[in-house]
Amino acid sequence: AQKITQTQPGMFVQEKEAVTLDCTYDTSDPSYGLFWYKQPSSGEMIFLIYQGSYDQQNATEGRYSLNFQKARKSANLVISASQLGDSAMYFCAMRGITGANSKLTFGKGITLSVRP
Amino acid sequence: DGGITQSPKYLFRKEGQNVTLSCEQNLNHDAMYWYRQDPGQGLRLIYYSQIVNDFQKGDIAEGYSVSREKKESFPLTVTSAQKNPTAFYLCASSVLGLGFYNEQFFGPGTRLTVL
Numbered sequence: 001a002q003k004i005t006q007t008q009p010g011m012f013v014q015e016k017e018a019v020t021l022d023c024t025y026d027t028s029d030p031s032y033g034l035f036w037y038k039q040p041s042s043g044e045m046i047f048l049i050y051q052g053s054y055d056q057q058n059a060t061e062g063r064y065s066l067n068f069q070k071a072r073k074s075a076n077l078v079i080s081a082s083q084l085g086d087s088a089m090y091f092c093a094m095r096g097i098t099g100a101n102s103k104l105t106f107g108k109g110i111t112l113s114v115r116p
Numbered sequence: 117d118g119g120i121t122q123s124p125k126y127l128f129r130k131e132g133q134n135v136t137l138s139c140e141q142n143l144n145h146d147a148m149y150w151y152r153q154d155p156g157q158g159l160r161l162i163y164y165s166q167i168v169n170d171f172q173k174g175d176i177a178e179g180y181s182v183s184r185e186k187k188e189s190f191p192l193t194v195t196s197a198q199k200n201p202t203a204f205y206l207c208a209s210s211v212l213g214l215g216f217y218n219e220q221f222f223g224p225g226t227r228l229t230v231l
Contacts, residue, residue, distance in 0.1 A: 004158075033217055043204060045159075045222035052217065091158055095218075103174065104149075104220060106158035 002027040004092050004107035011112045013082045020067070021077040021090050021110050029096030034075040036066065039089040039109070048090075051075060079112075087114045118143045120223035122207050127228045129201075137192045137226045139207035146212040148190035149220065152176060153204040162205075165190055166212055194228065201230045 003026045013019040025034065036048040051059045051066045059066045067076040075094075079086055089109045096102060120141045129135045141148065147166050151159040161174030165184040179198025184190055190209075194201045204227050208220040 035219075037222075043206075043225040043227070045206060045208070045220075047219050047221070050217050050219065103161055103164070106160075108156070108158045 002029065002032070002094055002096050002105050004094055004105055006092055006107035006110050008110045011110060012115060013079075013112065014115050015084060016081055018078060018080045019082055019112065021079070021092075021112065023075045023077065023092035023107060025073050025075060025092070025094050027094065027096050029098055032094055032096045034066070034068070035093040035095070035104070036064070036075075036077045037091045037093060037106075038086075039091060041088070045091070049077070082114045084114050084116060087112060120207060120209055120221055122205075122223035122226050125224065125226060127226055129228070129230050131230055132196045134196060135194050135201075135228065137194065137205055137207075137228070139190045139192065139223060140188055141190075141207075141209045141221075141223075142188060143209055143221060144187075145209035145221070146187070147210045147218070148184070149208040149210075150174075150180070150182065150190070150192045151206045151208065153206060153225075159206060162192065201228060203228060 005024045032053045034051045038046045049059050049061045049064045051068045058068050063080045065078045091109045092107045093104050095104050123138045149164040150162040153159050160176050162180050163182040165171035181193045206225045207223040210218040210220045
């Protein structure tokens with residue numbers, strides 16, 4: 001089975017500063033994909049960034065980057081230059097290749113609040 | 117515009133009644149999914165379908181049923197057998213491929229409250 005762990009209870013960041021949201025994972029699959037989603041208070045899930053386990057470089061998408069440390073099994077999301085609209089819940093997720101692991105597994109999420 | 121629609125946004129039902137949540141997509145995706153989200157929790161997979169007229173149970177299928185008669189539609193029925201149905205329900209779709217990067221696109225969700 002695969003598992004995603006997000007233990008930060010809630011994060012606060014000042015507008016325009018950078019923030020790191022932690023994610024650790026566990027899987028027995030040799031290959032897998034890691035995802036981050038944003039969920040504003042309205043409820044919809046918004047895809048942010050993807051990292052493949054064999055990708056040579058850390059993924060980046062605009063202000064979002066993924067600090068992927070394979071040996072530590074961590075896939076932290078870094079948001080640079082935070083904006084008020086970044087206030088939301090953030091979910092880390094993963095997908096493996098074998099059986100039940102081929103479905104997307106989500107962590108419990110982290111609440112981020114951006115202060116003006 | 118392509119996307120996923122879920123209706124209604126809020127739904128109230130009396131205990132013991134079956135209720136059906138709608139999910140429609142015009143993205144031409146083969147795969148569709150239903151998730152349940154409880155307060156302060158992540159998403160848990162209820163059912164998924166990779167092709168018309170076929171679907172598979174997810175992690176928490178008990179008390180739920182689905183159908184996939186059309187590629188665009190994947191309705192979820194919450195039956196009276198579901199012991200704690202009050203939750204936020206999200207529908208998603210994706211292309212079907214062998215790679216990991218099959219991004220799932222989500223609908224706006226339906227918040228079900230059973231009184």
